[in-house]
Structure formats: C-alpha cells, structure tokens
Amino acid sequence: MTDQRPPPAPPPMDAANPPGLPEPSAPGAAQAEQRLDAAGPVPPASGWSLRSLEFRAALLLILMAVLLGGSVLYLLWVRGAFEQTQQLYLTADDSDGVTVGMDMTFSGFPVGRVKRIELADQGQVRIQVDVPVKSARWLRVSSVFTLERGLVGAARLRAFTGILDDAPLPPDAERVVLRGDVSAEIPKMVADARDVLQNVNQLTATDSALSSALGEVRTFAQRLNSNKGGLMAAVTGNEADAQRVAQLIDHANQLVQNLDGVVRKADQQVLGKQGLVTDAQGAVRQLNALLQDARQTVAQVDAVLKEVQGVAGNAREATTNLGDLRADVDASLRKIDALITELNRKWPFAPKNKEVTLP
Known part of the structure; x- marks a missing residue:
C-alpha cells in the first residue's frame, strides 16, 4: 500500500540568501530565518490585489502626465503663446547682440518679443518682433526704435514714443533700428583724444601763438608795474605818449569845469529868483x-x-x-x-x- 501523503513543501527561499550562496554567519540573519520558519510559507497574491496595484500605478501615471501637460500649458501661457499678436519688422545693418526671444521694452516694460532674425535681399538684417495687441497701443507711427549695446551687459531693444496722440502703428509695419553701440564709438573717441592732445602740444610749444601772447602779456605787466608812466605808458608803449595823454586829460577836466560854470550862470539867469x-x-x-x-x-x-x-x-x-x-x-x-x-x-x-x- 502506497503512501498518499503530499510531498513536503520546499523550504522557503530567503531573498537575502539565494540558492547556491553560502549561508550568512551573522546573528541577525539567523534570527530572521528563524522568524520566517515560524511564520510559515507566504500565501500567493490574489487577483483583486494585482488589479488594485495596476490601477494605482495607472492612476499615478495619468496624474503625472496631467501635471506635466499643465506645466507645459502654463509655461506657454506665461510666455504669451496664446495671446493675439501683431508683427513688427525692424531692419538694421548688424544683428550683433540680437537673439531670438529677447524682449523689446517701452519705458522699461516688455511690449514685444523677437521671434525671428533673417537676412533680407538688400543685405540688411530683418528682425521680426511679435507685439501683443494689448501692448500695441504704446507704439505709434512716430515711434523710434533703438538697439543699445553698452560696454557691460547684453544688448537692449527699446521703443520710444514721444506723441501718444499720433495714429497707431499698423500691423506688419517696417521700421529702421537706430544703433547705439558704445564699443563702436571707442575708436572714434581715441582718435578725437589724439587730435586734442596734438592740439594741446601745438598750443604749448615754445614757438606757438599762445606762447607769444603770454610773452606780450608779461611785457604789458612789466610796463604796468614800472614807475615810468604806469598804465598810460603800458597802453601807449612809451613815456612821451603817456605824458601827452595825461595833458589831454587835464585840459579836458578844465574844459568840463568851465562848462560847469557857464551852466550854473545860465541856470541863475534863466531859473533864478531874478531870472x-x-x-x-x-x-x-x-x-x-x-x-x-x-x-x-x-x-x-x-x-x-x-x-x-x-x-x-x-x-x-x-x-x-x-x-x-x-x-x-x-x-x-x-x-x-x-x-x-x-x-x-x-x-x-x-x-x-x-x-x-x-x-
């Protein structure tokens, strides 16, 4: 008579000690093995548990996709991808410093964004700027556009409107950009400074007109400080002429005094008590x-x-x-x-x- 008992279950596998590896000799591993032996074999997972786990994983994936899509839409909304815009084309001789995505500012506030940079048929740079319709009211037909580039920092595209009562800037308008590059002015400034230094050297030379004028002034000061004639000798150039001028002045004073006496007599005869x-x-x-x-x-x-x-x-x-x-x-x-x-x-x-x- 054969034995109908089921074969003994295989010993539980330890995840920390797979088959074919030596048994760990640590005391903690032995205690864990004893606890597993005491608990018995692990029951297999049910179908409901598997479906619940799959549903949670799918829900997590869907939530991650929704969050990622919402972030992308929010970034597009912040960047103005859904705003109604009109195009503005700016032409310049050089696109140095202009990048796609840079802002065009008005009074320090962005009113447009560079969307495209291309080379026109005439060899000029054509910059396409998207201007939101709500910000287009600051741009008029008399507006001026500049591209400024300093010694430090990036270039700035700016718009200036002097008369806000002018007609609005029409869509697809084309305007010329005025460049204000400080670094481009440095060679001219150096050349001007060199010319100024050369002029100063010419003025301060020993045979220059300024040196001669200073010599004449020095001579005049010496004549003025001398005891021979004083100011008159310094003006006339010699002492004899100074004496003649002094005599003329004395005669003029005498004539003035005589004339004053005549005027007094006439006043008495005409306007006096017996006049x-x-x-x-x-x-x-x-x-x-x-x-x-x-x-x-x-x-x-x-x-x-x-x-x-x-x-x-x-x-x-x-x-x-x-x-x-x-x-x-x-x-x-x-x-x-x-x-x-x-x-x-x-x-x-x-x-x-x-x-x-x-x-």
Missing part, C-alpha cells in the same frame, strides 16, 4: 488879470446892449450908457497897451519893432 522865467511868470499873471477885466467889460457891454434893445425909446439914457461903456473900453485898452509895453521890455518877448499900433 527870465520868473519875470515871464509875473507878466503872464498880469496878462491873466487884464484878460479877466476885459472879460468883465465885455459882459457889461452885453448887458448894456440888452438894455439898449429893451429901452430903445429912451435915446438920452441910452446915449449916457454908451458913453460910460466907451470910457470903460478906453480904460481896458489903455491897460492892455501898458501890459504889452511891459512885455516888450522883457526878453524873450521883445520884438524887433517896438512900436505898437492902436486901433
């Missing part, structure tokens, strides 16, 4: 009084004439009034004659012909 102006003012006042008397006489004549018209029937009384009026008129004429005679005796009213003809 002609005072006499003329008195004569004018007398004439004014005489004219007032004449005005009163005329008023009396007017009144008498009215009385004559009113009482034309009384001839004797009218004749008496006319006689009085005649006497008043004669008295006024005598006063005028005396005043005219007084005025004729005073200068500057004295006429050449001193006779006065009375009416």
Whole structure:
C-alpha cells in the first residue's frame, strides 16, 4: 500500500540568501530565518490585489502626465503663446547682440518679443518682433526704435514714443533700428583724444601763438608795474605818449569845469529868483488879470446892449450908457497897451519893432 501523503513543501527561499550562496554567519540573519520558519510559507497574491496595484500605478501615471501637460500649458501661457499678436519688422545693418526671444521694452516694460532674425535681399538684417495687441497701443507711427549695446551687459531693444496722440502703428509695419553701440564709438573717441592732445602740444610749444601772447602779456605787466608812466605808458608803449595823454586829460577836466560854470550862470539867469522865467511868470499873471477885466467889460457891454434893445425909446439914457461903456473900453485898452509895453521890455518877448499900433 502506497503512501498518499503530499510531498513536503520546499523550504522557503530567503531573498537575502539565494540558492547556491553560502549561508550568512551573522546573528541577525539567523534570527530572521528563524522568524520566517515560524511564520510559515507566504500565501500567493490574489487577483483583486494585482488589479488594485495596476490601477494605482495607472492612476499615478495619468496624474503625472496631467501635471506635466499643465506645466507645459502654463509655461506657454506665461510666455504669451496664446495671446493675439501683431508683427513688427525692424531692419538694421548688424544683428550683433540680437537673439531670438529677447524682449523689446517701452519705458522699461516688455511690449514685444523677437521671434525671428533673417537676412533680407538688400543685405540688411530683418528682425521680426511679435507685439501683443494689448501692448500695441504704446507704439505709434512716430515711434523710434533703438538697439543699445553698452560696454557691460547684453544688448537692449527699446521703443520710444514721444506723441501718444499720433495714429497707431499698423500691423506688419517696417521700421529702421537706430544703433547705439558704445564699443563702436571707442575708436572714434581715441582718435578725437589724439587730435586734442596734438592740439594741446601745438598750443604749448615754445614757438606757438599762445606762447607769444603770454610773452606780450608779461611785457604789458612789466610796463604796468614800472614807475615810468604806469598804465598810460603800458597802453601807449612809451613815456612821451603817456605824458601827452595825461595833458589831454587835464585840459579836458578844465574844459568840463568851465562848462560847469557857464551852466550854473545860465541856470541863475534863466531859473533864478531874478531870472527870465520868473519875470515871464509875473507878466503872464498880469496878462491873466487884464484878460479877466476885459472879460468883465465885455459882459457889461452885453448887458448894456440888452438894455439898449429893451429901452430903445429912451435915446438920452441910452446915449449916457454908451458913453460910460466907451470910457470903460478906453480904460481896458489903455491897460492892455501898458501890459504889452511891459512885455516888450522883457526878453524873450521883445520884438524887433517896438512900436505898437492902436486901433
């Protein structure tokens, strides 16, 4: 009768000690082996556990793909890949310092990005700039574009707009870039400095015009500091001419003093207390009084004439009034004659012909 018992299970394999390798002699390995022997054989994994593990791995892969795609989309959005843009073409003689992706700034803020650099048919560099539509309002038809490159740092593409009320810059516009390369100006600056140094050497030479002028100034200063003539000798060049100039100045001072005396005398004769102006003012006042008397006489004549018209029937009384009026008129004429005679005796009213003809 045969034995129907199943064959004994193979001993469990130790992951740390595969078959064919010598047994570890460490005490920890022996203790781990004893624990595995005590726990028994490991049961095989079930189908649900495998499917759950596969689902988790797939979910992790999908999540990683979503995160990677979202990062790419976010970077594209940040870089303006989804913005509506218009093209601007800039032409320059040299593309040194210009790179694809560099920003074009306005007042320090980026308003465009270089997308492409190509060589045009005329041999010039053609730079394509993508300008977002929301930033295109800062660019006008009068805008100026510059490419600046300093001694240190990268080149900068900048836009300047002086008049914001001009018409907007149309799409696909083409403008010329003005270059401002400091390093390109260095040879010219060195040449200018060399010319300046040569001019300074020519000015400071012993036979130069500046040296001669300084010699003349020194000679003038020596004449000025000398005791022979002083300033006049330094100006005229010799002592004799200086003496003549001094004599002329003395004569001029004497003439000025004499003229001052004459002006004082004329002032006293004309504007003094006994001067002609005072006499003329008195004569004018007398004439004014005489004219007032004449005005009163005329008023009396007017009144008498009215009385004559009113009482034309009384001839004797009218004749008496006319006689009085005649006497008043004669008295006024005598006063005028005396005043005219007084005025004729005073200068500057004295006429050449001193006779006065009375009416």
